[in-house]
Amino acid sequence: xxxxxVALSEIDLEDSGFEVPSFCDWSRLRDSLxxxxxxxxxxxxxxxARYSVVDGFKRLRWAKENGSRRVVCLIFESDxxxxxxxxxxxxxxxxxxxxxxxEKARIIGVLAxxxxxGQIPGAFLSSLRVGGRGETIGKWVKxxxxxxxxxxxxxxxxxxxxxAIEIADWExxxxxxVLSLLRALRxxxxxxxxxVERVKEIAIREQKTRAEVLTMxxxxxxxxxxxxxxxxxxxxxxxxxxxxxxxxxxxxxxxxEQDVEALGLPRGARLVAPEAFEGGGWQMQLxxxxxxxxxKILRATLPLVESEKLEEILGRR
Amino acid sequence: MIVRAPRRIIAETAVAHSxxxxxxxxxxxxxxxxxxxxxxxxxxxxxxxxxxVDFRGKFLKSxxxxxxxxxxxxxxxxxxxxxxxxxxYCILQAYLNQPxxxxxxxxxxxxxxxxxxxSQNRLGLHRxxxxxxxDSLLLDPFTGITRLIVPFFAKTPNAVLELKTKTNFIENxxxxxxxxxxxxxxxxxxxxxxxxEEPLSATISERLEAARWCAAQGYFLAFHFDPIIDYARxxxxxxxxxxxxxxxxxxxxxxxxxxxxxxxxxxLKPIIKARxxxxxxxxxxxxxxxxSKLRYFRDIRAEFYGFIADRIRRADPELCVYLCMExxxxxRDSLGFCPDxxxxxxxxxxxxxxxxxxxxxxxxxxxxxxxPRASE
Numbered sequence: 001x002x003x004x005x006v007a008l009s010e011i012d013l014e015d016s017g018f019e020v021p022s023f024c025d026w027s028r029l030r031d032s033l034x035x036x037x038x039x040x041x042x043x044x045x046x047x048x049a050r051y052s053v054v055d056g057f058k059r060l061r062w063a064k065e066n067g068s069r070r071v072v073c074l075i076f077e078s079d080x081x082x083x084x085x086x087x088x089x090x091x092x093x094x095x096x097x098x099x100x101x102x103e104k105a106r107i108i109g110v111l112a113x114x115x116x117x118g119q120i121p122g123a124f125l126s127s128l129r130v131g132g133r134g135e136t137i138g139k140w141v142k143x144x145x146x147x148x149x150x151x152x153x154x155x156x157x158x159x160x161x162x163x164a165i166e167i168a169d170w171e172x173x174x175x176x177x178v179l180s181l182l183r184a185l186r187x188x189x190x191x192x193x194x195x196v197e198r199v200k201e202i203a204i205r206e207q208k209t210r211a212e213v214l215t216m217x218x219x220x221x222x223x224x225x226x227x228x229x230x231x232x233x234x235x236x237x238x239x240x241x242x243x244x245x246x247x248x249x250x251x252x253x254x255x256x257e258q259d260v261e262a263l264g265l266p267r268g269a270r271l272v273a274p275e276a277f278e279g280g281g282w283q284m285q286l287x288x289x290x291x292x293x294x295x296k297i298l299r300a301t302l303p304l305v306e307s308e309k310l311e312e313i314l315g316r317r
Numbered sequence: 318m319i320v321r322a323p324r325r326i327i328a329e330t331a332v333a334h335s336x337x338x339x340x341x342x343x344x345x346x347x348x349x350x351x352x353x354x355x356x357x358x359x360x361x362x363x364x365x366x367x368x369x370v371d372f373r374g375k376f377l378k379s380x381x382x383x384x385x386x387x388x389x390x391x392x393x394x395x396x397x398x399x400x401x402x403x404x405x406y407c408i409l410q411a412y413l414n415q416p417x418x419x420x421x422x423x424x425x426x427x428x429x430x431x432x433x434x435x436s437q438n439r440l441g442l443h444r445x446x447x448x449x450x451x452d453s454l455l456l457d458p459f460t461g462i463t464r465l466i467v468p469f470f471a472k473t474p475n476a477v478l479e480l481k482t483k484t485n486f487i488e489n490x491x492x493x494x495x496x497x498x499x500x501x502x503x504x505x506x507x508x509x510x511x512x513x514e515e516p517l518s519a520t521i522s523e524r525l526e527a528a529r530w531c532a533a534q535g536y537f538l539a540f541h542f543d544p545i546i547d548y549a550r551x552x553x554x555x556x557x558x559x560x561x562x563x564x565x566x567x568x569x570x571x572x573x574x575x576x577x578x579x580x581x582x583x584x585l586k587p588i589i590k591a592r593x594x595x596x597x598x599x600x601x602x603x604x605x606x607x608x609s610k611l612r613y614f615r616d617i618r619a620e621f622y623g624f625i626a627d628r629i630r631r632a633d634p635e636l637c638v639y640l641c642m643e644x645x646x647x648x649r650d651s652l653g654f655c656p657d658x659x660x661x662x663x664x665x666x667x668x669x670x671x672x673x674x675x676x677x678x679x680x681x682x683x684x685x686x687x688x689p690r691a692s693e
Binding site for chain 2: 135201204205245246247248249252275276277278279280315
């Protein structure tokens with residue numbers, strides 16, 4: 001390796017073979033470069049007539065934009081094997097920390113090529129916080145091939161890592177649809193995972209494609225509404241998915257709510273079903289602030305409790 | 318059904334001269350034998366291996382049951398672990414540290430523990446089964462264990478043995494002196510489910526044919542619709558299996574039929590997904606039950622049980638039908654009563670044994686309370 005100044009004209013700025021795109025905003029780096037210039041040498045390697053960039057794509061972009069003619073570079077001479085250059089590139093990236101999921105996907109994709117998916121050294125995987133199971137590695141590798149739209153969402157924080165892993169092996173049409181849904185909902189990581197899992201399970205249950213689930217009319221109505229904000233849309237989409245995933249339970253819940261309403265319990269009395277109607281743990285909750293209020297609630301509640309309607313509610317299927 | 322004969326036997330030194338290993342070697346002449354001091358957990362999974370270990374635990378255990386649901390008070394005779402039938406829903410898949418077929422070679426200790434238990438518990442009736450941690454008959458063609466335990470139970474005054482299987486490996490039962498104390502039981506499902514989720518097991522026709530043969534040999538029978546699986550055509554599927562069941566066997570030989578809908582620990586879900594990617598069973602409408610297992614939403618379960626029990630009652634209204642691990646409200650909803658109204662589930666099953674097999678629970682030893690005679 002050699003450290004020296006290299007003219008920009010000697011560098012192939014179009015060669016992105018070693019790039020690990022972060023897909024995130026780099027204005028902070030721009031500020032720093034503007035104030036102090038390039039502090040950390042760019043890495044290049046001799047591959048053809050011009051140098052290929054190994055590390056420092058953004059710095060070089062900045063240098064070009066700002067009219068720099070030469071930059072300080074660390075050169076991997078032509079006798080360096082590409083694999084060894086990559087390993088050093090990845091090692092550096094890991095030690096710099098703050099690797100975002102899009103970069104992580106690219107790195108694992110490269111490591112899988114260099115070592116074989118089942119042979120990636122554990123030290124890399126543990127530094128990247130990735131389990132060594134073949135299935136997990138396979139999903140990351142697929143993720144690395146999903147294209148800039150998906151990786152952009154991942155690097156830009158619109159899509160969380162767990163949801164991305166879940167959808168890594170989806171067809172492009174399904175990916176585009178779910179990505180546009182999640183982008184519009186702007187929901188938390190756990191809700192993203194819930195939505196993705198529900199869509200997947202509903203498709204399998206109903207023997208539909210994921211695209212068919214994602215383009216259901218009811219979803220369209222929610223997503224195109226101009227009156228609902230993204231939180232309300234998220235709530236409604238989750239409700240719709242829950243109804244589709246648990247149709248019988250949803251029907252029973254709805255029916256229970258209607259029945260309780262029809263029973264006409266007084267204010268302050270509430271009938272609570274057991275979780276998922278499982279077991280016999282029904283509850284009647286009474287809320288009051290004075291003794292007289294409690295007596296009033298009880299007088300109004302007792303005839304309803306004695307009626308056949310209650311048995312119907314408890315036993316309804 | 319064709320069983321894949323193990324090609325490698327690994328035995329622990331302590332059981333290297335056991336009768337079980339001798340039988341295995343005789344019946345598996347092609348299999349290699351490796352003797353090791355101790356077979357630990359975590360050996361690689363191989364369908365060709367059968368391990369013979371010196372079992373240090375309790376051979377006889379109470380059915381683990383599950384809190385909040387009615388348990389039948391069954392006892393498990395623990396003879397080995399794992400099963401190579403590899404049904405999609407099987408809980409044994411979760412025992413990742415012991416993935417191979419494993420037999421307990423110290424059968425003399427098993428019989429001694431069993432005899433000790435029965436002589437110390439001479440009151441009541443003991444329903445004992447071997448099919449909890451493995452299939453009761455899967456390896457029987459090679460081990461011949463039934464030729465030892467069936468005659469043993471014939472001599473017990475107040476115990477019955479239930480052999481639960483999804484195979485048709487019944488040859489060893491021929492000509493045994495069972496004394497009317499052995500129930501041979503099959504798990505049943507619609508043909509479609511058998512093909513999809515239990516593809517390596519005996520077909521439903523093979524199971525029913527085996528049941529008919531056992532009945533002809535004087536054995537009593539039981540059937541377990543467990544796990545009942547939700548799918549689009551479940552009513553016609555289960556209906557047809559029930560019809561075929563009663564065409565194949567005389568209901569008077571059936572001691573009981575149990576019903577249990579698919580349930581599993583949440584940790585099993587990713588395992589099923591990975592090991593049986595084409596199976597759709599984990600995508601049913603499951604909720605977390607009171608015991609933390611995933612179970613079908615209660616209305617679905619109640620509908621299954623009500624339908625199947627009704628079809629069974631059409632064939633024999635007196636036949637003992639019970640629910641495995643269900644709460645009183647599901648019992649009432651589907652069968653019209655709960656076990657407590659009939660003295661509890663265990664006594665219900667004891668009465669079925671008494672009625673069908675003529676083996677009554679011992680209530681009095683003839684010398685006052687359960688006190689041993691001076692000469693004993």
